[in-house]
Structure formats: structure tokens, C-alpha cells
Amino acid sequence: MATELLLENTSDAVLCLSSDWRYEYVNRAAEMLLRRKRDSLLGRSHWDEYPTLLGTPAEEHLRTAMGRQSTVTFEQFIPGLYAWHSVTAVPNGGKLVLFCRDVTDRVRALREEAVREGVRSVLEHVPVAITVTRGPEHRIEMQNEFSRALIQGRNMEGSTVKSALPEAVEQGFIALLDQVFESRKAFVGTDMSLVYDADGSGTQRQAYFDLTYQPIFETDGRVSGILHMGVDVTERRREKDLLARYAAERDATLRQLSEGVIITDAGGRITLVNERAAHLHGVAVLDVPVDAYSATYQLLTLEGLPYPPSELPLARAVLHDEFVENARWRIRRPDGSEVTVEGSAQPVFDERQRKIACVLVMRPLH
Incomplete structure (x- = not known):
């Protein structure tokens, strides 16, 4: 008993x-x-x-x-x-x-830990900065190699994003994480600027990132965390800004030229018509393909006939990589007046000898 x-x-x-x-x-x-x-x-x-x-x-x-x-x-x-x-x-x-x-809870915990370690092992060397945060306070659970490299190898696991990168608060990134956690919807952003202390020295640097914040769902449908994926595109952004500055400087320079200038891309579509060229033609139309040059700009032979599109100086530069000098043709403006011009056309190549543009320079004959 x-x-x-x-x-x-x-x-x-x-x-x-x-x-x-x-x-x-x-x-x-x-x-x-x-x-x-x-x-x-x-x-x-x-x-x-x-x-x-x-x-x-x-x-x-x-x-x-x-x-x-x-x-x-x-x-x-x-x-x-x-x-x-x-x-x-x-x-x-x-x-x-x-x-x-x-012992269900213990076994599940062990298996979940094994899964997490397996995922960590897979993600560790992925060439994208990956961070996993948990909870509404966005506590950092995992950082892979590329994520740590953005902060000079410092390990911030266990800290909240707010305490690890206080700069992210006033720049709106914590608000974005809150939004993803509460709305259960992913966020994707490109060329997002972040000014932060990369090496812990107190010196701020500006960087640009393509970011994805993906909510992490549990089996019961709750959001338990966020998967952060980021690509540092600072160099791409700098190159983009540099090209934009060069383009602005080029356009400003071309506007001051006494000659008319028309530029195309490598395929021949018109990308720029400076003020002098627009004045000579009486019109400035962009994105015109090679076979529409004559009709769009009313280009004529010296005899007054429609200029065959493929024989135009700019078309020859586009289609055959020719350097054409001192060619002459007539332009009929929308108001019916005509002007005879002389011009030269040539392709433009980059340092690898790839054609990147074609240029036509013209002046009126008096």
C-alpha cells in the first residue's frame, strides 16, 4: 500500500x-x-x-x-x-x-538551437550583410561576417539595435523596424543613407545601403523577429553622383558652345541636344532611333531630297563606327525656313574600347 x-x-x-x-x-x-x-x-x-x-x-x-x-x-x-x-x-x-x-520542450529547444546553428553556419559567409533581431526591442541575435565587417569586426550580438547604433534612431531606421514588426510586412529600400560610427572611434561616416527587412514568423503566426539583409552600395552611389556631376558639367559646357552638338547612346538613341543644335533645327527631340533621324529633324541632302537615314553622318558613326568629317546637309525647320550646315560625327569609346556614345558637331554655313 x-x-x-x-x-x-x-x-x-x-x-x-x-x-x-x-x-x-x-x-x-x-x-x-x-x-x-x-x-x-x-x-x-x-x-x-x-x-x-x-x-x-x-x-x-x-x-x-x-x-x-x-x-x-x-x-x-x-x-x-x-x-x-x-x-x-x-x-x-x-x-x-x-x-x-x-521532455518535449527540452528536445524542441535543442533542435531549434541546432537549426539556428545550422542557419548561422550557412549565412556566416554569404556575401551580404545579414543580421537577425528578436522581439519588439530588436535585440541582435546573430550577425554574419559581412555584417560585422561594416562595424570593423565588432560583435554586437545581445545588444539592441538602438543601443548598438544610436544614430539609427534619429535617422528613422528604428521606426522602420517597428513598422515591419507591427505590420508583419517586409520593407525594401535602395540607396538608403546611414551616418554612423563604423569603428567605435566616434568618427561618423556616411554610407549607402540597399536594405531588406523581412519579418520572421513563428508557427503560430506571431512575428518574433526581423531578418535584416543589407548591401553596402556606397561606392556605387559615389560613382552615380560623380557621373551625375560630370553630366551636369558636360551639359553646362555644351550649352555654352557656339556649335550645335547632338549625342546618342551606344545604340544610337539621341540623349542630348544642346541649345545651339536645337536652334539650328528649330526643335529638340530626345530618344530618337537611327532610322528616324531624317524624319524627326527634317534632314535633307544639298539637293533638297530627304536624306537617306543610314547615310547621315551620325548614323554612319552609330552603325559602322565611322569618323565622318566636314559633311554637309540641309535642315528644314518647323516654320518652313531652311539652313545648310556642315558637321562631323564620330563614335566614343571607353578605356576597354567599348562604344559608349556617338557625337555629332555642326555649324551653319553662311
């Missing part, structure tokens, strides 16, 4: 199996663990009640304990309960006494 009272009040689930695998005893904790009344188990075969365990390591361990009359400890997954149980099988006079505990 004392033993039975003890078994009824222990926190372990205790079951006793006979030599033919039938339940002889089931305590109160076992009822709760298996979610079965003991009356539904007593006298029944273990393998009939749990056929999904046949052919698994659990069957092998139990048969070993019964056959060798030796104690065996193992863990088993119960599909019907979607739970993991720790089992110690103790032989007792040809029978088996099973001491069981629910």
Missing part, C-alpha cells in the same frame, strides 16, 4: 508491463502523460495501443530491456501525442517498469 501510494503521488509517469507486453499498472501521472484513463490501458497490449512505435528504436530498447533483463534509458517520440518522452525501463521479475517524463 505504501509503495502504491508513493507511485500515485510521484511526478514521474509509472507503468508496468507484463512479460507479454500488457499493462498491469498505470499511475495518475501516466494518465496525464498519455492522456488516457488507466482503465482504457490495463490488460491491453502495449504494441496494440501504440503500433506506431513498432520498428522504431523505442521497440528495440524495450525488447532489449525485457530480453536481457537490464535497465535501459532512451527517448521516444509519440506521434499521436506529438510529444517526446524520456523513458527508463527497469526489469522487475520478468516484467518491465517504465518511468517516463515529458
Whole structure:
């Protein structure tokens, strides 16, 4: 009686199996663990009640304990309960006494940690800055190699984004993270400026990033964190700004020239017509292809006939990479007046000898 009272009040689930695998005893904790009344188990075969365990390591361990009359400890997954149980099988006079505990949370935690470590290993050397934050406070859980490189190798795992990069608050990045966490919708931004202390020295530097903030969902649909993916595009932005400055300087210079200038891209579409060229033609139309030069700008031969598109000086530079000098043609303006011009055309190549543009320079003949 004392033993039975003890078994009824222990926190372990205790079951006793006979030599033919039938339940002889089931305590109160076992009822709760298996979610079965003991009356539904007593006298029944273990393998009939749990056929999904046949052919698994659990069957092998139990048969070993019964056959060798030796104690065996193992863990088993119960599909019907979607739970993991720790089992110690103790032989007792040809029978088996099973001491069981629910270890689902521990097993899941171990597996989730293994998954996280696996993901970390995969993402560590991906050539994109990747950071994982957790919770509404955006605490940094993981940074890969490229993410750490942006802050001179400093490891900020465990800190919040706000404490790690206080500059991000006033620049609106924390608000963006809050928005993603609360709205459950991803954010994608390009050429986003961030002024921050990269090396911890107190010196601020400006950098530009293409950013993606992707919410991380749990199995119950909750957002538990955010996956940050960033590409440092500072050099690209600087080159873009430099090209824009060069273009602005070029346009300003071309506007002051006394000659008319028309520039095309490598494929021949007109990208620029300076003021002098627009005055000579009486019109300035961009994005015109080679075969439409004559019709769009009313270009004529010296005899007054429509100029064959493929024979125009600019067309020859585009189509055949020719350098054409001192060619002459006539222009009929929209108001009906005509002017005769002389001009030269040539392709423009970069340092790798790739054609990047074509240029036509013209002046009126008086």
C-alpha cells in the first residue's frame, strides 16, 4: 500500500508491463502523460495501443530491456501525442517498469538551437550583410561576417539595435523596424543613407545601403523577429553622383558652345541636344532611333531630297563606327525656313574600347 501510494503521488509517469507486453499498472501521472484513463490501458497490449512505435528504436530498447533483463534509458517520440518522452525501463521479475517524463520542450529547444546553428553556419559567409533581431526591442541575435565587417569586426550580438547604433534612431531606421514588426510586412529600400560610427572611434561616416527587412514568423503566426539583409552600395552611389556631376558639367559646357552638338547612346538613341543644335533645327527631340533621324529633324541632302537615314553622318558613326568629317546637309525647320550646315560625327569609346556614345558637331554655313 505504501509503495502504491508513493507511485500515485510521484511526478514521474509509472507503468508496468507484463512479460507479454500488457499493462498491469498505470499511475495518475501516466494518465496525464498519455492522456488516457488507466482503465482504457490495463490488460491491453502495449504494441496494440501504440503500433506506431513498432520498428522504431523505442521497440528495440524495450525488447532489449525485457530480453536481457537490464535497465535501459532512451527517448521516444509519440506521434499521436506529438510529444517526446524520456523513458527508463527497469526489469522487475520478468516484467518491465517504465518511468517516463515529458521532455518535449527540452528536445524542441535543442533542435531549434541546432537549426539556428545550422542557419548561422550557412549565412556566416554569404556575401551580404545579414543580421537577425528578436522581439519588439530588436535585440541582435546573430550577425554574419559581412555584417560585422561594416562595424570593423565588432560583435554586437545581445545588444539592441538602438543601443548598438544610436544614430539609427534619429535617422528613422528604428521606426522602420517597428513598422515591419507591427505590420508583419517586409520593407525594401535602395540607396538608403546611414551616418554612423563604423569603428567605435566616434568618427561618423556616411554610407549607402540597399536594405531588406523581412519579418520572421513563428508557427503560430506571431512575428518574433526581423531578418535584416543589407548591401553596402556606397561606392556605387559615389560613382552615380560623380557621373551625375560630370553630366551636369558636360551639359553646362555644351550649352555654352557656339556649335550645335547632338549625342546618342551606344545604340544610337539621341540623349542630348544642346541649345545651339536645337536652334539650328528649330526643335529638340530626345530618344530618337537611327532610322528616324531624317524624319524627326527634317534632314535633307544639298539637293533638297530627304536624306537617306543610314547615310547621315551620325548614323554612319552609330552603325559602322565611322569618323565622318566636314559633311554637309540641309535642315528644314518647323516654320518652313531652311539652313545648310556642315558637321562631323564620330563614335566614343571607353578605356576597354567599348562604344559608349556617338557625337555629332555642326555649324551653319553662311
